[in-house]
Amino acid sequence: MPSPEQWTRPDPGAGPAATAAQPSPEQVIAGLRATTEGGAELTQLLTPEGERLADSRFDPYLADIDAEALRGLYRDMVLVRRADRESNAMQRQGQLGIWVPLLGQEAAQVGSGRALRPADMAFPSYREHGVAYTRGIDFRDLLGIFRCTDHSGWDPAEYGFHPYTIVIGNQVLNAAGYAMGQKFDGKVGNADDVDNEATIVYFGDGATSQGDVHEGFVWGAVYDAPVVYFCQNNQWAISEPTERQSRLPLYQRARGYGFPGIRVDGNDVLACLAVTRWALDECRHGNGPVLIEAFTYRMDAHTTTDDPTRYRLSDELEAWKLKDPIERVRVHLARAGCAEQDFFDGVDAEADEFAAQLRDFCFNMPDPPxxxxxxxxxxxxxxxxxxxxxxxxxxxxxxxxxxx
Incomplete structure (x- = not known):
């Protein structure tokens, strides 16, 4: 009888795995738990307690991340969270038609966004405000979308950031096609790496049940397209938990399409940065697609029209608060002597000013003709x-x- 370990990770040569039609109850339980717990295969470089973990595979991708760079990542996350909270409040005050919170997912978005080069292209869903920020998009341009006064306020070609996509999973097909074009245009596998490009596409765990995502995986795989599929597994597809989406951890789905998958701690900005840099390099060098499952948690509602108290327990939320992506960087900076209280106070003051500017802009935003x-x-x-x-x-x- 195969073990639950073999059921959840049936690696080649690991022995016979149970067939999908005949799993034992223990194997089913083990598989479901593997979808909602990080597990041994979770790539983590900074623990929730702020301890830096060595990793011979991914540390080389952080060679340039000194104390100043780490302070920059902390600042990015604080500003993005403050803007998100202010936008959420403005929706409650009737200034925005709807808002899609990213609370708790700052590390996944800032880390992966900072891994991109200027020539790369990012395809978001509708929650990637942090990625937009890292690509140089003015946060005020995002407000027009949710105030229903604009389609998008930026040139995708200039910023390497596609407009938001509302249709669940559709952006995965768009990204696969764009990445195929990068390959056809000779932007992959060049000896001069400066000329190489890659694409990254963001989607949630719920989107993995959509046909567009499956088709995007197929096209990317058969054409060896330079596309990183970045799944932010925030545990809830609106009101449906991950275990109702997949029996296996989501990153393992990549094996069925013939490309690598990896699970990263989505609340660890260093791990998200390093793993995404590695995945983008794989794509730029012609090694085809990579699936990243950023294991994180949505700390707020799916959107401002959602009430998460109807489908999840408060103790789950409290447990994830201990894994806060910003706090672990703050603790690490303080313990390592890389930042004093004046720095943290200065970032908080800058975040408050940033929020005030957004509020002033939104309250005085003219109606379009x-x-x-x-x-x-x-x-x-x-x-x-x-x-x-x-x-x-x-x-x-x-x-x-x-x-x-």
Whole structure:
């Protein structure tokens, strides 16, 4: 009889694994637990207590991360969290139509985002505010999306950051196609590594049950596309836990498509940075796709229309608070003598000022003119859309005052 260990990790040569049709109860339980606990294969470089762990495989990817760089990562996460909390509050005050919180996922987003090069392309879902920040996107440009005044406020080609994608998992197909184009354009496997590029695409654990994600995996695999599939497993697909999405840990799914998968502590900014740098290098050098499962937790609601108290217990939330991604960096900096209290106070003050600027901008954001809804949609506007615009503006002009 195969063991639960073989059921959860049926590595080649590890012995016979149970068939999917005949697992024992113990094997099923072991498999479900492996989807919701980090496990022995969790890559971690900074513990929740702020202890730096050595790792011969990934430490070389952090050779440039000195005390100053680590302070920069801490600052990134604090500012992103403060902006997220302020945006959440503004939605509650009626200034935004909806907000998608990232609370608890700052390390996964900042770490992976800082691993990207300028020529790389990132494809987000709708929660990657931290990645947008690392790509140089003005946080104020994000507010227009959630205030329903804009589609997006940046040029994707300029920033290497695609507009937000609302349809669950659709961005994975888009990213696979873009990465295929990078390969066809000769941007992969060059001796001069400066000319090489890669793509990263973000999605949640719930999206892994979508057909678009499966198809994106297939296309990326068969074309050896330089794409990193970055799954932020925050444990809850809205109200459905991960164990209802997969019997095996999500990173193990990569094996079925023929490319490597790895699970990283998504609350560890150093591990996310190092593992993503490694994965992007694999892609740039022509070694095909990589799946990263960032094992993290959504500390807030799925969106501001969601009530997480209806489907999860408070003790689960309290347990994950002890793994806070920002606090572990703060503790490490303090213990290692890399930062004094003045530094932390200064970052907090900067974060408050950042939030105040966002609030001032949002409260005074002008309503866009009605013709804005028709612009910035197509590179070449179809004649039918031109006609619809003129008809709509003519309709508005017929009201009192004759203005729109």
């Amino acid at each position: 009605p013709e804005r809804i028709f612009s910035e949609v197509y590179a070449d506007t179809p004649a039918a859309l031109d006609a619809q615009r003129e008809e709509y503006l003519s309709y508005l002009a017929g009201f009192a005052g004759g203005e729109h």
